[in-house]
Amino acid sequence: MQTHQFDAVIIGAGGAGLMAARYAVLGGAKVAVISKLYPSRSHTGAALGGIGAALGNLEEDKPLWHAYDTVKGGDYLTDQDAAMVLAEEAIDAVVELEHMGLPFDRTPEGRISQRRFGGHTSNFGEKPVRRACHSADRTGHMILQTLYQQCIKDDVKFFDEYHVVDLIMNNGKVAGVIAVQLGTGELHVFHAKALMFATGGWGRVWQISSNAHTLTGDGAAVLFRRGIPMQDMEFFQFHPTGLYGLGVLLTEGIRGEGGVLINGKGERFMEKYAPNIKDLASRDVVSRSIYLEVRAGNGVKGKNYVYLDIRPETVNRYLAEAGETRRIDDDHVRHALAETLDTCRTYVGVDPLTEPMPIQPTAHYAMGGIPTNVNAEVVLDANWTVLPGLYAAGECACVSAHGANRLGTNSLVDLVVFGRRGGMKMAEYVKQADFVPLPPNPAGEIEAELNRIRNNKGKSRAYELRNEMQQVMMDHVGVFREENGMKSAVESIKELRERYRNDVVIDDHGHKFNTDLMEAWELGCLLDLAQITAESAVARTESRGAHSREDFKDRDDVNWMVHTLATYKGSAAAIAGPINTELNFDKKVNLSLMEQDERFKPKARTY
Amino acid sequence: MDVTFKIRRYNPEIPGKDKPYWQEYVLKDVEPTNRVLEMLHRVKWEQDGTLSFRRSCSSGICGSDAMRINGRNRLACKLLIRDVGAKIQVEPILGLPVIKDLIVDMEPFFDHYRSVMPFYVNNDPLPADGRERLQTADDRAIFDDTTNCILCACCTTSCPSFWANGKYVGPAAIVQAHRFIFDSRDQAAKDRIDILAEPDGVWRCRTVYNCTPACPRGISVTRAIGEVKLAIMRGSPKGIINPKDIPTHE
Known part of the structure; x- marks a missing residue:
């Protein structure tokens, strides 16, 4: 077994991890980035449509308005200090990305071009605003490429295709991580003063998902098993416009460009649900509206999907109806939504210039995750107690700028803003911190777990268990929820976990690129997170943002202006028996903006 | 419909399987609109967990699952069964060492990528107003095509010149260099041009055109290489290339 030593180790090479790496290196730290994928695969x-920042390049905009939209979009569960940091630093972060070479689309004046996006408004909800900075509809691709390129320029040390599987603690202090080198199957110890988890989400808990196969929540699960709480797990966003049957994402930028949702009767139904900003309402609102239309028998051809229409004739008709002067044509759509056209033509044989696109909501984004403060430092409890040396940023973290429902474009803002803050903080921290000694045989526990999976003689194949979990979570812990369904989901997940513990079997018993083994290990992460998601959801007896209950239809600001913390009372590389989760509701939502400005006070959320 | 997969296998850890061989799998109830990647997953999950391949996003943007499918380099997630038919032959991409089944060693590919300074350089002071550098929409459009690259290696591993000589930087690295050479804000074009003017740079391209149809992102790869060649000949990228002046015959 090899042991490596670095001041700071960053796990995950997406936007947050790369941004943190760059800042930690610039801050003088000796840094390694570990990723189970090549960084460019993250x-x-x-991410498609854009990154939100109140640059005001095309019309007046202010960070305070962005913060307001973020707080309202989050259905007031958003920590307001985090929303303000996000909105203010978004401007500088986007400009910095441009300075790193990111090829944003340009306005006629040569500035960064901006478009409308769901839930983003000017003047506290007055009208939609052009805030999403974009590079065609492949903004995330350009951010990832640009950050990776700059890391190459700055000579950041990468361990590509190393899969982190355990956190090393010693007497409650952070000492490092264990990773499997996928190419050899060998375990490596990474001894570090500071660790950042930037491992992304767990959308593969659900059956219809926009997420990569690799988004299995590894980082969050590894920390959970070592006693780090998971915050607000009941809040998982379903993006309204997944390609029907596949879940492949179609960007909200389509609606930002003027696209409209149409039901089976040919009606623009969002006029009913969000009379003011219609198709550009928050994602939770739009996803629920689609479900309600389908339930009312208004799906297309009686099925569970509706249409998204970007045909210029449709869009221009509605623009004219709304009294707007702007018009679009085929060429504009071809450029601004190039990925969309390609995706639809490739996967469903639909040309969006001549036909509407069939869509259904798709599991998309974890609002919850590893609790952190605004410096990306992991916090352990309702008192914001920091665990020194442990950081998290990006989707796996819960800062919580997104509250109960994230606004489109804010995930990319989150990556660069909090990735950067975390990187800076780590560089400072490692200057004054010492290495925590490694415990004896730090990889022993995880090695035993991997060998258990590798050699277990059972009958349950991992994909069967995964399919069952995904179906159960889709049916009972999806867009609409109620107590009995969620409780049955908890029981089902417990049974699946038990089968996973005792009866799982794989075919590949080798070491080199054992994808069979690693997929089965990832399933363990998904199951743990599915269980605490369902348990957190049962406990929250209200409807807020993405957590919409049929048995508690209203938001309850008297009792539920608090974050959920789900903690495993123990420490293990793999939780052998049932998970006994402790739920805590003492962590109050930060309302710092409200204390200065009445407009941030929770009120009924209409669009 | 039934679909037969014929897959090139190799596992250095298992005696008897440590030389490349073909293995066939038959899948039932396949829909024409299923993705090839999904069907490889069915083979792996339902029949043979030892089958190894890389994949991640399954929507054509991460570039993990480049494979040679019925003789052409494709992303398995971006190819539907109806586009390849009921007999599907899958091999690893060519020109890189095979590690196991469909997984190749990507390091030589990424080494070439890193060798062309694939990063933005601009040492001018930042704008005094603290905002973005300006760029016209026309200047931005010049290199738009090559910003699409996802480093999947479909182009490079379809190139006979690369098969013949692995020292050739290959189409993908040139595409990446192109993205910066023709960016009006960048200042290191000369350095990249010098790198690509070396014997293992652009001149190993014999304009075979395999790369362009291989690109799952629709990049006009051969044209990008041609533009870099032109820039080398003329000693500068600036002001010499206007996409409108080049006939689009690809």
Whole structure:
């Protein structure tokens, strides 16, 4: 077994990890980035429509308005200090990306071009605003490429295709991580003063998902098993416009460009649900509206999907109806939504210039995750107690700028803003911190777990267990929820976990690129996170943002202006028996903006 | 429909399987609109967990699952069964060492990528107003095509010159260099041109055109290489290339 020593180790090479790496290196730290994929494969690259920042390049805009939209979009569970940091630093972060070479689209004046996006408005909800800075509809791809390129320029040390599988603690202090070198199967110890988890989400918990196969929540699960709480796990976003049947994402930028949702009767139904900004309402609102239309029998051809229409004749008709002067044509769509056209033509044989696109909501983004403060430092409890040396940023973290529902474009803002803050903080921290000694045989536990999976003689194949989990979570812990369904989901997941513990079997018993083994290990992460998601969801007896309950239809600001913390009372590389989760509701939402400005006070959320 | 997969296998850890061989799998109930990647997953999950391949996003943007499918380099997630038919032959991409089954050693590919200074350089002071550098929409459009590259290696591993000589930087690295050489804001074009003027640079390209149809992102790869060749001949990228002046015959 090889042991490596670095001041700071960053796990995950998407936007947050790369941004943190760059800042930690510039801050003088000796840094390694570990990723189970080549960095350019990270899912940041799949983000499409834009990154929000109140640059005001095309019309007046202010960070305070961006913060307001973020707080309202999050259905007031958003920590307001984090929303303000996000909105203010977004401007500088986007400009910095441009300075790193990111090829944004340009305005006629040569500035960064901006478009509309769901939930982004000017003047506290007055009207949609052009805030999403974009590079065609492959903004995430360009961010990922640009950050990776700059890391190459700055000579950042990468361990590509190393899969982190355990956190090393010693007497409650952070000492490093264990990773499997995928090419050899060998375990490596990474001894570090500071660790950042930037491992992305766990959208593969659900059946219809926009997420990569690799988004299995490894980082979050590894920390959870070592006693780090998971915050607000019940809040998982379903993006309204996944390609029907596949879940492949179609960007909200389509609606930003003027696209409209149409039901089976040919009606623009969002006029009913969000009379003011219609198709550009928050994602949770639009996803629920689609479900309600389908339930009312208004799906297309009686099925569970509706249409998204960007045909210029449709869009221009509605623009004219709204009294807007702007018009679009085929060429504009071809450029601004190039990925969309390619995706639709490739996967469903639909040409969006001549036909509407069939869509259904798709599991997309974890609002919850590893709790952190605004410096990306991991916090352990309702008192914001920091665990020194442990950091998290990006989707796996919960800062919580997104509250109960994230606004489109804000995930990319989150990556660069909090990745950068975390990187700076780590560089400072490692200057004054010492290495925590490694415990004896730090990889022993995880090695035993991997060998258990490798050699277990059972009958349950990992994909069967995964399919069952995904179906159960889709049916009962999806867009709409109620107590009995969620409780049955908890029981089902517990049974699946038990089968996973005792009965799982794989075919590949080798070491080199054992993808069979690693997929089965990842399933363990998904199951743990699915269980605490369902348990957190049962406990929250209200509807807020993405957590929408049929048995508690209203938001309850008296009792539920708090974050959920789900903690495993123990420490293990793999939790052998049932997970006994402790749920805590003492962590109050930060309301710092409200204390200065009445407009940030929770109120009924309409669009 | 039934679909037969014929897959090139290799596992250095297992005696008897440590030389490349073909293995066939038959899948039932396949829909024409299923992705090849999904069907490889069915083979792996339902029949043979030892089958190894890389994949991640499954929507054509991460570039993990480049494979040679019925003789052409494709992303398995971006190819539907109806486009390849009921008999599907899958091999690893060519020209890189095979590690196991469909997984090749990507390091030589990324080494070439890193060798062309694939990063933006601009040492001018930042704008005094603290904002973005300006760029016209026309200047931005010049290199738009090559910003699409996802480093999947479909182009490089379809290139006979690369098969013949692995020292050739290959189409993907040139595409990446092109993205910066023709960016009006960048200042290291001369350095990249010097790198690509070396014997293992652009001149190993014999304009075979395999790369362009291989690109799952629709990049006009051969044209980008041609533009870099032109820039080398003329000693500068600036002001010499206007996409409108080049006939689009690809």
